[in-house]
Amino acid sequence: MDASDQPSEKQQPENTQVMKHILEAALLTAAEPLSLDDMLKLFDGRMEPATLRMLLDELKQEWQPQAAKTTMELVQVASGWRFQARAEYVPYLARLNPERPQRYSRAAMETLAIIVYRQPVTRGDIEQIRGVAVNPNIMRALQERNWIDIVGQRDVPGRPALYATTKTFLDDLNLKSLGDLPPMETFTQQDIQLEL
Amino acid sequence: MDASDQPSEKQQPENTQVMKHILEAALLTAAEPLSLDDMLKLFDGRMEPATLRMLLDELKQEWQPQAAKTTMELVQVASGWRFQARAEYVPYLARLNPERPQRYSRAAMETLAIIVYRQPVTRGDIEQIRGVAVNPNIMRALQERNWIDIVGQRDVPGRPALYATTKTFLDDLNLKSLGDLPPMETFTQQDIQLEL
């Protein structure tokens, strides 16, 4: 195909190689999956659906692991056909869109601080100190991160779980032990002065 | 960032072939052109910019007319690199969306041309040159398309906004910089002489 004879709208590709190129270009540039009807439009409706299916199969074969064209795979999804990046490249692509590092809410930080400084504590302890109910999601998030775990139950009615910080927590904060945390004297003295 | 921060996830590609595949996958899937900085992120910053440029050159060579990979071309625009369909395939692709967005009106294009060639300009500047009031819808449409934005205010009473073109504008017109546009003198016609 020659680029120079483009303007005519009714131009038709001469051979199946060019047809496959047109299909590939369409599939690589389409934002959405292309249906078979969409793809027939590429050829002004002058292609048999059976031919189209055959070309799609061939195109699929051309994009294979170990082939010259290998980074994408041609797949069929509910609304049609699309190329998609092979799974092995996805972890690299994800680096382009790192989620902005999240921050813990104030409630989560205070809950964690209470567990750090008053462990082992129950949810009741935390609620008493903070004066508000503990959001179960916060406890779950801290447990899922393996920063806190349950080390026992308090021997009171309901036998509430006792929470404590884990070794992972110390590792993640680069501490050898809780004793490495800066002592709080400075603050408490200051605070007492404020109260006087 | 040090790899030890994220021990598990930071796998690295073993050879340049794989690196080129990663680049290709990223460029084929990216919604926007990728800058060199973006692409270095793919490799966790552990690639020399010179190596990256070399790989991009090689990748560009791999996608050529007559090559196995031929339907796309790797081009550099203002905000980075992108793959785009070779011009010869575009007439076919256009058949997929016969009702493509209309081009801008003459008034809009003249407004845009003034911003392109005289930036940064205020609305007052544009009105002075065109001799008519600026339609606010035109400014809004150009801003919504992210072709122009406000880069400051002129230090005169009322502090009118100064408009300039964006990188997106250059990208959308396949330009690396404003310098790729023909200079204004190109458009200056023969002198007008007014006689009594």
Added chain:
Amino acid sequence: MIVPASSARIHGETLAELPQDLYIPPDALEVYLEAFEGPLDLLLYLIRRNNLNILDIPMAELTQQYMAYVENMRAQKLELAADYLLMSAMLIEIKSRMLLPKPADIEQEEDPRAELVRRLMEYEAIKLAAQRLDEMPQVGQEIMVARVWYEQIAETQPPQISLEDLMAAWQAVLKRASHFTHHKISREELSVREHMSQILRTLKQHGMLEFSALFDVANDGLSKLVVCFLAILELAREGLLLMTQQAACSPIYLQINQSE
């Protein structure tokens, strides 16, 4: 003014001077007007049409043409933009200034036409630049950009916290809970608390343990042994573990307090 629709020469001789291709039936004027982007555009059209082979435009004639055109618009009761009237005023002003005899002492005054010519030429250049821009291939029109789907799994990073964050949170807790404000948290106490948790973990794993099993006398220094002992006492005080001893001097056993 009522203009006969059949008349080809609406304003008599004034309109007769208009170039042939400018003549339009009055009822099409509105459509025609839309073809102009404003007074500069109209003026430029008149100039360039008159000026195909000659360089100089007679100012007086140009003004007349322009005025005729604007008058025509007005006769059609078209909503005449102020821009057009302003341009009329400007042309009349230029014309009148040029007709006035120039006093000898201000001969250096700039030609009143110069500014108009400058604006016309600038507008013309912009007009051509706009056409050129419009002809350029655009993404989404003549440029199709690769846009392949991929499974977007953002690299999720759990929130990072610093010691400062942690202490700030604790201070905030203390400030609000006034009964804690005088509570002094020392390194030792923190170590005790940490050991309390560890001992609970150990007991949870082993059930019952002999007292001495909780101490690693060979490896732990004295201070650590003391901390461990304090932790056991604190756990007992808080009722979190049970200490049992069958007889005096027999081994002491520790277990988590699970009495109902």
